[in-house]
Amino acid sequence: MSMLVVFLLLWGVTWGPVTEAAIFYETQPSLWAESESLLKPSANVTLTCQARLETPDFQLFKNGVAQEPVHLDSPAIKHQFLLTGDTQGRYRCRSGLSTGWTQLSKLLELTGPKSLPAPWLSMTPVSWVSPGLNTTAVCRGGLRGVTFLLRREGDHEFLEVPEAQEDVEATFPVHQPGNYSCSYRTDGEGALSEPSATVTIEELAAPPPPVLMHRGESSQVLHPGNKVTLTCVAPLSGVDFQLRRGEKELLVPRSSTSPDRVFFHLNAVALGDGGHYPCRYRLHDNQNAWSGDSAPVELILSDETLPAP
Template sequence: MSSLVSFLLLWGLTLGPVTEAAVFVETRPSLSAESESLLEPWANVMLTCQAHLPTLVFQLFKDGVSQELVQLDSPAIKHQFLLTGGTQGLYRCSAGLGRGWTQLSNLMEVTGPKSLPRPRLSAEPVSWITPGLNVTLVCHGGLQGVTFLLRREGDEEFLEVAKAREGVEAAFPVHQAGTYSCSYRTPATGTPSEPSAAVTIKELAPPPPPVLRPQRDYTGILHPGDSPTLLCVAPLSGVDFQLRRGGKELLVPSSSSSPDRVFFHLTALALGDSGPYTCRYRLRDQQDAWSGDSTPVELTLSDEKLPPPRLSAEPAGRSPEPGTLVRLRCQAPLVGLRFALVREDEGGRRVRSLLSPAGAEAQFELRSVSVADSANYSCVYVDPEPPFSGSAPSARVELRVPGPPPRPRLRALWSGPVTPGRDAVLRCEGHLPDVTVELLRVGDTEAAHLDRISATQSSTDLVLTYVGPQHAGNYSCRYRSWWPNRFESDLSDPVELLVAGH
C-alpha cells in the first residue's frame, strides 16, 4: 500500500549536562501511516505503531488523549490501527515495556485532502561546513513515495529534488553556506506543502573549538607528582584530538568512551606544569585543518613551602545577608603572584577563581550571595616564575548564608490556548546554576513533578509533551540542590495553561 496520508514527524530533544560515558537503548516506538487507495487517500488510513521489542499491548493517542488500547494474544513487534472518518489530528502511540510503557512515539499529524503539514528540516551531523566535512540536510516529511524539494534563501535558481529515504525523508548533501528550507509534494496533487522552518548552514574555517575541562577529582589544589585527567569534547564524532600547553603539542596517554571525546591522562606533574592547557581537533582526512583552541584550563600546583597567606571577608561575619556582595581578600608577603580561591564543602575542595594582581593582595568577589555560596573558603598563592613554589593554604573563612535561595520566575513561551497534541514550553528563569529545576502543577503533590531538568545555567526550558485537556491548569517552577549544599527555592508565581476547545 502507498502512504498518501499527510503527516508530520517531530523529534524530541533531551537536555542535560555532558556526561563522560553514556549507554542509551532506544525503546521509543515509531508511528507511520498508509492509505488503501490512491484515489481516496484519506478514506481509510492505517497507522502502524512499530516497537523495538515484542510486546502484548499497544496504545494509540489523538490530540493528547488515549483513543484505543489493544491487548494481543501473542507478542508482536508492531500493530496497525485503522482510522475511518474524522481522522484529522495529532497522533502518537506507545507500546508495553515490562510492567510499564515506552515513551510516546514521534508525533504524526493527519490532515485533510486540501492541506499538507509542514516538514521538518535538520542538519547532520552539525549545522556548519568546513573543508573535508560532509554535511547533510534531512527533510522529514513523513509520506512514503513523495518528492522532496530543497531551496536556498535568496537563490532563485537553486532547487534540489530528491525521493524519500526509507520512505519518509530525503537527504541533501550541502556544499555551500546559506539558509535552507524544504517542502514535499505527493504524486496525487503535485502541490508542494508549506516550507519547513529554515535551517542556516554556516561556513567555518577553522571549525569551532572543543570544550576542555578537568575531571572532578582534579579541580582543587594539586601537588607535585599528581596525575590529573583532562576531558576534551568536540561538537562532532570521529575526529583526531590534540592536547597543547603554551601552544606546543603534548604527547600524553589518552583514552576514549565515545567518538566525540577523549581523556588526556597527565602523569606526575611537576611545579611549572600548571598550564595553560588547550585542546583542538581535526577531521581525519584533513591533516592541517585544526579547529580553534578550546578555552584554556589552568591547574594550580603548590608544594606548600611558602608561608600561608591571610584571608579575610568584607563585610566581616559568618552570615552575610542574602543578595549582598562579599569580598574575600587574600594577602601574601610578596608581589607578582598567582592567587587561587578554594571552596571547601561536602563535595570536596575545588578552585573557584584565579587572580594575578599587581600588588600583594587579591580581591575575590562573591556577588549576590545566597545559600548556595555557603562553604568554607581558603586561598593559596603560587610563584609563576622558577622555581614555581607555592604556599600552604590560608586559615579558612566560613560563610553560612541563610536561605531560602532567590525565587525563580516562570513564563509561557506561547500565546493563547495551546492546540491539543502540541507541546507547551515554559521557561523557568532566575534560578541558581548547577541545580535541579522542577515544573509542578498547582495543587499536585510534591512527587507529581511534570518535568525535571539538571540545569547548569540560570534559565531552563521545561516541556509539557503532547498537551491534552488533562493538562489545563496553573503551573509553577522551583529549583533545589541535594549536593554539595541542600536547599530548595520557593515556588514561582503561577502561569495558567488553557487547552483550545476545552
C-alpha cells in the same frame, strides 16, 4: 539528546594509553502514516510505529495524551495503529525496552484533506559547511511514497529526489551556505506541501572550537599526585580529539561515554604539570583540518610549602 543504549569496550596495553570506546545504539522509534490513497492522504490512515529492537510493547500519543498501551503476544519490530473518527492531530509513539520505554518518536502531524502538513528539515552532522565536512540535509515527512524537494533561498529551482517508497525522509548533500527549506508532494504533478521551517547553513573556514572542562571549573588548585580528568566536548559526533599543554600533544589515557566527547585522564600530576591545557578535534576523514582550540583549562599545582625567608 536521543536515548542511547551504551556498551563499553576496554582495550589497551600496560605501557601505553588505555582507551575506552563506546558503541551507541539509537533506540528512538520511527512513526509514519500510510493511506490507501496518497491523493487523499487523510482517508483510512494507518500509523506505523517501528522500533529499533523487537519488543511486544507499543504506545501511541495523540496531542500529548497517551493512548492505551499495546502488548503483543510476541515481540515485533513494528506495530500499526488504525485511526478512526477524527484523525487530525499531532502524534508520537514509543516502544518498550527491558527497562521501561524508549523516548518518544519525532512528531507526526495530520492536518486533514485540504492541506499536507509541513515536513521537518534538519542538518547532519552539523549546520555548517567547511572543508572536508560532508553536510547533509534531511527532509522528513509523515507519508511514504512522496517526492521530496529541497530549496535554497535565492535559487529558482528545487533539488528534487525521486519517490521515496520505502522511507518517509530524503537526504540531500549540502555544499553551499544559505537558508534552506524543503517540501514534498504526493505525485509528480501534485500540489506541494507547506514548506518546512527554514534552516540556516553557515560557511566556516574551520570547525568551531570544542569546550574543555575540569569538574565544571576553569581552574583548580591541585596537589602533586592528584588525579585529574579533563572533558572535551565537540559540537558533533565521530571526531578525533587531541589534548595539549602549550604546543605539546599529550598522549594520556582517555575514555568516552558519548560520541561527542572524550575524557582525558591525568592519573598523577606533578609540580611541573601546571599550565594551560586546550583541546581540539578533527573529522575522521580529514587528517589536516583541526578545529580551533578550546578555551584553556588552567591547572595550578601547589605542595603547600612556603618559600624560604
